[in-house]
Amino acid sequence: MGTCLAAIALAGATPLAAQDSPATSSLDELIPDSAVESPDDWAQQGTDEQVISQAEAGSQLDAETPISEAPDMSIAWPEDVDLDPLVPLEPEEDIEFVQLLDDAPRLAFDETDVEELSGSLVLGFPQKEPPFSEREDFVDRFEALSTIEELGDGDENVAQLAARARKDEELLETLLRVYGYYEGEVIRTIGTRRAGEDSADRRPRVRFDVIPGARYTYGAIDLGDLDTAVDAGTLRQSFDIKVGDYLQSDTIVTQRFNLDRALGETGYAFAEIDEPELLIDHERVQGDLTMHVRPKGKYVFGDVVSNDEEFLSGRHLATIARFDPGDVYKRSIELDLRRAITATSLVSTVDVQAREVVPPRGDEPGVVAMDVTMERAKLRTISGAVGYGSEEGIRLQASWEHRNLFPPEGSLRLRGIIGTREQLAGVTFRRNNLGGRDKVLTADVYASSIDTIAYDADTVALTGTYERTSTLLFQKPLAWGIGMEILATDERNRVIGGIPRPRQTYFIASLFGRATIDTSDSLLDPTRGFRLTGFLGPETSRTGGQQYYYLRNQADASFYQSVGQRTVIAARARFASIQGAELAGIAPSRRLYAGGGGSVRGYGFQAIGPKNDLLEPTGGRSLVEASLEARVGTGLFDGALSVVPFIDAGSVSIDTVPDFRFIKFGAGVGVRYTTGFGPIRLDVGIPLNPEPEDSPVGVYISLGQAF
Structure with a gap:
């Protein structure tokens, strides 16, 4: 009723007449038919009951003159009206999801x-x-x-x-x-x-x-200036999307990456690729792909240019690089050079950028120089370690090193060990990347005193090696090393009948060489492939006025195979022998022993083999070892934790041919926790056929797998 009154008032009727209407009048009685037929005319003429004369009003009404005082209006709230309380609705039983x-x-x-x-x-x-x-x-x-x-x-x-x-x-x-x-x-x-x-x-x-509806296909494909590249055909094949192929947006991302990699690996040092644009045509049920490619010419490698020639010269950095001048530019080799310079540990920051020296002309490639910008790192290091082992006793170790005392990459290291079983003082010179990538020259002079369950020896030695090493950055299918060794050692030697003999001095000279063939997929945690290592060391020894000549040799083989998603089966075998001299002519520290964390787990270090009457290992001239383990992933700790059951066997013989007289077996279980730098190993081994003097259990902790 209020809404109707408002509408009428806006049309010109007086609210006073509305107030005087009987309360019982209905809406139809208040609004006559004429008002419905012509609301505007009716509003202008009013009704018989509602028109107020000018005399009664006391003045002429003027539309332009505002009303000075509003008439009194009041509407009484009906006191006798009772509203029913709100009742919550009950869900109907037949309505459900x-x-x-x-x-x-x-x-x-x-x-x-x-x-x-x-x-x-x-x-x-x-x-x-x-x-x-x-x-x-x-x-x-x-x-x-x-x-x-x-x-x-x-x-x-x-x-x-x-x-x-x-x-x-x-x-x-x-x-x-x-x-x-x-x-x-x-x-x-x-x-x-x-x-x-x-x-x-x-x-x-x-x-x-x-x-899904209909699947769209590729319509037009525009790759910009790719056709201007010398290798346009090959490069186009690397972008494996063709007209009519089914459209898939993440495939575009993959193929863009493939094309970018192909450009970077075939000489296009400055190539650019814009972000792809896909225009969908619903009428054709196709998408037109546009991705502008600018090859910008093909290049070959030139010289390496260093910003610090006195520290690491461009000539030396060129020996680290895995390219020669004139080789086709490859982005991966550029990145490898940057990683190799970082791996020297001589720089805190390094950046390698290709710079155009000669622009391409026709089909002739241009030349780029590799500009190396680096900052020197702190070159002196002091380190130390304190440890204890049931086999080594207490051990304190310290060293000082200057990593570039003899540029380029010539380091000097002083080291010392103080322990209950070992004391050592030594000086080591090392020259990295000498004559090629990862080729290392090492000279070491040391004096040591070692007391083990098999022997004690006071030794002064000079060794030198030149080797090509396999590293985590550049694992090589073939690594090798050659070297020489001269030493004088005074050692305890109990052999004949178990009767203690006086200490015996040996003067030893040796040449040696070793080589490793490696097809495994990791140095620290392999899951497939094999490794085969051979060692030969012709040696001469003078002791007690006699000269002895003999050949030390050893062969190691290991094999790795993934089984399923989480298990790796690993096996290894080792054979070693010393040919050409009787046992008395070979210093105890040069003989063969077995037992320990890297040998037969469950037994102590050097504890397997022939022993004298005092139950001291005497060592032998032949050795055979074998190990088998399963590295089973548990899925725990985001897959970092593995359980490793294992079984080992080993035998040491006095003769140069194994007789398996002292063969021992060990078994146990270990865990591996994979970290960013390799697995941490904890093995617990039990000797299966121990001697009375053997411990009932052996515990071994190290970084990396057992083999």
Whole structure:
């Protein structure tokens, strides 16, 4: 009634007449038919009961003159009206969520392939033609990214499910476009499922019916100036997208990377590739791809230029580089040079940039110099370590090193050891990258005193080696080393009949060489491949007025094979012998021993082999070892923890041919924790056929696998 009054008042009628109307008048009585037929005319003439004369009003009404005083108006609230209290609505029993079980009515489609990803999530695929060709991969990717999947059975409720269902619906639509289905449709249904006969036990469930529609294909493909490259044909093959192929946006990303890598690995040092643009044409059901490529010419390597010639000259850096002047430019080799300079540990920062020296002309490539900008690192290092082992006793070790005292890369290291079983003082000169990448010259002078369960020896020695090493940065299929050794050693020697003999002095000179063939996939934690190492060392020894000549040799082989997703089977074998001299002519420190963490686990260091009457190992002239272990991943700690059962065997013989008279077996279990620098190893071994003096268990901790 108030609304009608307001409308009428705005049309010119007086509110006073409305107040005087009887309270019982109906709306039809107040508004005559003439007002309905012509509201404007009726409003201007008024009604017989409502017109107020000018005399009664006391003045002429003027539309331009405002009313000075508003008339009094009041409407009384009806006191005798009682409103019923609000009553909450009870849900009707026949209204419920749409059931999505196979035996319940469906909202979407009857003939649908259904994949139940969890108790809370169902995917339906009603489209039969054309077939959804990428369905399996599509479902796997959706399952990995779904927010509903994160809930898991029993954790969901309707509110959570509804919120996550909207996100998953957007995810499905995005994935459809990724696979080239630009007209796809996703129908979302949220319902319940019965967990049992009890109707109160119902849990929410969401279903998506995915209708991909037609899959779009590539129309025009524009790669800019790629055709101007000398190797345009080969480069175009590296971008494996052709007209008519099914459109898939993440494939574009992959192929762009492949093309960029091909350009960088075939000489195009300054090539540029713009971000791809995809124009979808719904009428043609195609997408036109534009990705501008600017090859900018092909180049070969020139010189290496250093910004600090006195520290690391360009000539020396060229020996580190894995290219020669005139080789076709490769971006990976440029990055490798940067890593190799960093690996010297002589610089704090380094940057390598290609710089054009000679521009390309026609089919002739240009030349780029490698500009190396670096800052010197702190070159002096003081280090120390304190440790204890049941076999080594207490051990304190310290060293001082200047890593570039003799540029380039000539280091000097002073080291010392003080312990209950070993004391040592030594000086080492080392020249890295001498004559080529990872070729190292080492000269070492030391004096030591060692007391083990097999022997004690006071030794002064000079050794020198030149080797090509395999490193974590550049693992090589072939590593080798050659060297020489001169030493004088005064040692305890108990051999004949177990009767202690006086200390005996040996003067020894040796030449040696070793080589390793390595096809494994890692130095610290291999999972496949093999390694084969051979060592030969012709040696002469003078003691007690006699000269002895003999040949020390050793062969090691190891094999690694992945089984399934988490298990690696590893095996190794070792054979060593000393040919040409009787045992008395060989210093105890040069003989063969077995036992310990890198040999037969469960036994002490050097504890396996022939012994004298005092149960001291005497060493031998032949050795055989074998080990087998399974490195089983547990999946714990993000896959970092592995369990390793193992079994080892070893034998040491006095003769040059093994007689297996003193063969020992050990078995146990270990754990490995993988870190960024290799696995940490903890092995617990038990001797299976111990001697009375052997410990009941052996514990070994180290970095890296046992072999």
